[in-house]
Amino acid sequence: MDIRSAELTKYAANAMLATRISFMNELALLAEHLDADIESVRKGIGSDPRIGFSFLYAGCGYGGSCFPKDVKALARTASDNDSPLSLLMAVEKVNERQKNVLTEKIQARFGERLDGKTFAVWGLAFKPNTDDMREAPSLTLIANLLSRGATVNAYDPVAADEARRVLGEQPRLTIVDNAYDATLDADAVVIVTEWREFRTPDWDELRTRMKTPVVFDGRNLFAPAMVKVQGFEYYAIGRRGNSAA
Numbered sequence: 001m002d003i004r005s006a007e008l009t010k011y012a013a014n015a016m017l018a019t020r021i022s023f024m025n026e027l028a029l030l031a032e033h034l035d036a037d038i039e040s041v042r043k044g045i046g047s048d049p050r051i052g053f054s055f056l057y058a059g060c061g062y063g064g065s066c067f068p069k070d071v072k073a074l075a076r077t078a079s080d081n082d083s084p085l086s087l088l089m090a091v092e093k094v095n096e097r098q099k100n101v102l103t104e105k106i107q108a109r110f111g112e113r114l115d116g117k118t119f120a121v122w123g124l125a126f127k128p129n130t131d132d133m134r135e136a137p138s139l140t141l142i143a144n145l146l147s148r149g150a151t152v153n154a155y156d157p158v159a160a161d162e163a164r165r166v167l168g169e170q171p172r173l174t175i176v177d178n179a180y181d182a183t184l185d186a187d188a189v190v191i192v193t194e195w196r197e198f199r200t201p202d203w204d205e206l207r208t209r210m211k212t213p214v215v216f217d218g219r220n221l222f223a224p225a226m227v228k229v230q231g232f233e234y235y236a237i238g239r240r241g242n243s244a245a
Contacts, residue, residue, distance in 0.1 A: 123193025
């Protein structure tokens, strides 16, 4: 492969994966309006060998250094060479929109202003198994919640120190060292990063600690019916059955 083609290949690979994510996120929002379930849609289209299952998970947006940077760089290169990539510009726009979806769901449940409300944010890194906070959806969520008057208690099993460095000291924001400490008197738990430990929570412990049993799941970790059986309201991304317990 020649050098120019190699450079373009590197950007194109990450841009393709980002495109798949944004496409699924848009489908998830449509699924909510159609009373469809994005998990069923994912399994259906992923079973087509021409598509496959990789990077077909809906959620609250992608982050990190590679996807945002490479999408922007490829779009800028195309524009500079009088060959704009309209699709990539849409991918970036969709992702920025998706980072606000959890905030919109929270406001639909609790109201436009969130004064006096406390939210436990589970997951700060842009993905599990890293402390990388670059372009993390949690940053958008926390900024949105604080600006609307909420109190935020945040937890991440690896990225806590990096989050303290990035976020600094802010009124009504506390980063704790235990997932359940974050939920004390919380009006809701908001899952932002799909860490393994969040997949099997102690529901009894959560009910004991929380003010109201509400879960906003930005990574679709659970089956809605299962969470409701535990006595929780459950709001996920594009899942059929988003409703009160």
